[in-house]
Amino acid sequence: MTPRTPGADLPEHPDFLWRTPEPRKSYDVVVVGGGGHGLATAHYLARNHGITKVAVLEKGWLAGGNMARNTTLIRSNYLWDESAGIYEHSLKLWEGLEEDLGYPILFSQRGVLNLAHTLQDVRDSVRRVEANKLQGVDAEWLDPDEVRKVCPIVNTSESIRYPVMGATYQPRAGIAKHDYVAWGFARRADEAGIDLIQDCEVTGFVTDGDRVTGVRTTRGDIACGKVALTAAGSTSVLTDLLGFGVPIQSHPLQALVSELLEPVHPTIVMSNAVHVYVSQAHKGELVMGAGVDSYNGYGQRGAFHIIERQMAAAVELFPVFARAHLLRTWGGIVDVTPDASPIVGKTPFENVYLNCGWGTGGFKATPGVGWAFAHTVANDEPHPLNAPFTLERFTTGRLVDEHGAAAVAH
Amino acid sequence: MQLIECPWCGPREEVEFHYGGQAHVAYPEVPAELSDAEWARYLFFRDNPKGSFAERWSHSAGCRRWFNAVRDTVTYQFQTVYRVGERP
Numbered sequence: 391m392t393p394r395t396p397g398a399d400l401p402e403h404p405d406f407l408w409r410t411p412e413p414r415k416s417y418d419v420v421v422v423g424g425g426g427h428g429l430a431t432a433h434y435l436a437r438n439h440g441i442t443k444v445a446v447l448e449k450g451w452l453a454g455g456n457m458a459r460n461t462t463l464i465r466s467n468y469l470w471d472e473s474a475g476i477y478e479h480s481l482k483l484w485e486g487l488e489e490d491l492g493y494p495i496l497f498s499q500r501g502v503l504n505l506a507h508t509l510q511d512v513r514d515s516v517r518r519v520e521a522n523k524l525q526g527v528d529a530e531w532l533d534p535d536e537v538r539k540v541c542p543i544v545n546t547s548e549s550i551r552y553p554v555m556g557a558t559y560q561p562r563a564g565i566a567k568h569d570y571v572a573w574g575f576a577r578r579a580d581e582a583g584i585d586l587i588q589d590c591e592v593t594g595f596v597t598d599g600d601r602v603t604g605v606r607t608t609r610g611d612i613a614c615g616k617v618a619l620t621a622a623g624s625t626s627v628l629t630d631l632l633g634f635g636v637p638i639q640s641h642p643l644q645a646l647v648s649e650l651l652e653p654v655h656p657t658i659v660m661s662n663a664v665h666v667y668v669s670q671a672h673k674g675e676l677v678m679g680a681g682v683d684s685y686n687g688y689g690q691r692g693a694f695h696i697i698e699r700q701m702a703a704a705v706e707l708f709p710v711f712a713r714a715h716l717l718r719t720w721g722g723i724v725d726v727t728p729d730a731s732p733i734v735g736k737t738p739f740e741n742v743y744l745n746c747g748w749g750t751g752g753f754k755a756t757p758g759v760g761w762a763f764a765h766t767v768a769n770d771e772p773h774p775l776n777a778p779f780t781l782e783r784f785t786t787g788r789l790v791d792e793h794g795a796a797a798v799a800h
Numbered sequence: 801m802q803l804i805e806c807p808w809c810g811p812r813e814e815v816e817f818h819y820g821g822q823a824h825v826a827y828p829e830v831p832a833e834l835s836d837a838e839w840a841r842y843l844f845f846r847d848n849p850k851g852s853f854a855e856r857w858s859h860s861a862g863c864r865r866w867f868n869a870v871r872d873t874v875t876y877q878f879q880t881v882y883r884v885g886e887r888p
Contacts, residue, residue, distance in 0.1 A: 688850045728843075785837050
């Protein structure tokens with residue numbers, strides 16, 4: 391009997407969703423960072439502005455940084471009008487994104503509860519609900535009985551250390567499959583003729599006065615008309631090369647999943663006071679995250695005592711999770727600003743544009759910021775949605791202070 | 801969990817410590833003469849290097865004293881610790 395060729399009866403490799411091109415000598419726009427924001431920016435540069443001579447440079451593999459490591463929560467219930475503007479625009483884009491991308495993203499609008507555990511939490515939460523109503527963002531204040539109706543497994547008894555005194559509820563919030571989102575954007579950008587170049591790290595910039603004329607990379611120099619930075623936690627490394635500072639600190643942010651469980655958790659629950667947030671992925675894992683590790687870090691991993699504390703909070707709030715097993719933990723690098731709002735706009739260089747500082751909340755903004763940032767790059771002026779989020783606000787004092795105000799868990 | 805060498809108490813577990821960000825950021829000598837841009841730089845801008853970083857730490861659950869450390873922000877390894885007023 392003749393031996394069979396190994397692999398002969400395996401199915402064919404599926405079609406690739408994008409090409410693997412060699413970098414060209416020159417592009418109209420070079421996007422540095424092939425994560426969700428970079429890919430979305432590339433997509434909207436082509437879709438909304440007809441700019442397709444674009445390269446997205448990624449030092450690792452596409453969408454392998456925070457886009458692969460986030461907890462996929464999507465909501466728009468922030469406090470300030472500036473934030474509501476861009477996050478709500480983003481949420482509306484999420485609602486039509488499958489159609490726009492022609493790709494399934496498993497967007498599931500299952501709502502988010504932000505729990506209040508103290509009187510001050512209650513006051514802040516009610517204030518945020520009223521602000522959201524004025525902004526046209528769906529929001530409700532729920533008492534503990536109503537919380538239990540939305541999510542029966544939350545422990546609303548009086549006997550826990552920090553009893554649940556109520557919650558804000560945004561029914562349109564949800565989750566999506568983060569990898570599919572990245573692949574959908576990448577496929578569309580590639581179809582438009584945009585080059586997605588992986589394994590290509592930017593190591594320097596070629597400057598001429600206040601202009602950048604090219605980027606130096608591990609795969610050679612590339613000339614460019616404009617540069618769009620979408621490098622999240624690695625932004626400081628790039629701006630240090632350019633010689634201007636950004637007020638961000640890079641921190642490890644960890645997340646984790648349990649093993650697969652039957653559907654048990656119908657919504658998303660966040661609690662800042664006890665520092666945990668939980669949803670259940672389509673496949674069945676409980677997906678949890680918490681606040682950042684305290685120290686600066688680029689290591690894409692964090693300390694285990696952070697996980698331990700977050701598990702203690704999770705089990706107190708969800709006694710039913712006590713016997714679930716922790717399957718995996720991981721970390722990403724998030725770029726945190728002093729006011730917990732992003733920096734999206736122009737820079738001291740006339741053809742370099744900056745998108746960073748999304749900290750722990752970048753995933754939900756992916757389509758919204760892609761839309762607004764592409765506009766900024768194409769027209770050389772901020773879109774009204776990102777106009778408040780300048781680098782200059784740290785000098786003028788016009789901060790958008792979402793720290794603590796907006797259910798941002800830092 | 802890693803051990804951090806307190807310059808007064810010796811090696812203790814990481815959970816006993818509190819992070820204080822970049823070290824050696826001096827209060828402006830003549831604050832009244834600073835421009836808005838200089839104030840912004842003092843208040844909001846800190847180095848964010850990938851690699852060695854001089855930082856302040858407090859042994860908050862121990863001797864409660866502040867000290868400085870140089871730590872690698874990629875490996876998270878402490879390279880040296882030294883007391884306030886000293887240089888690495």
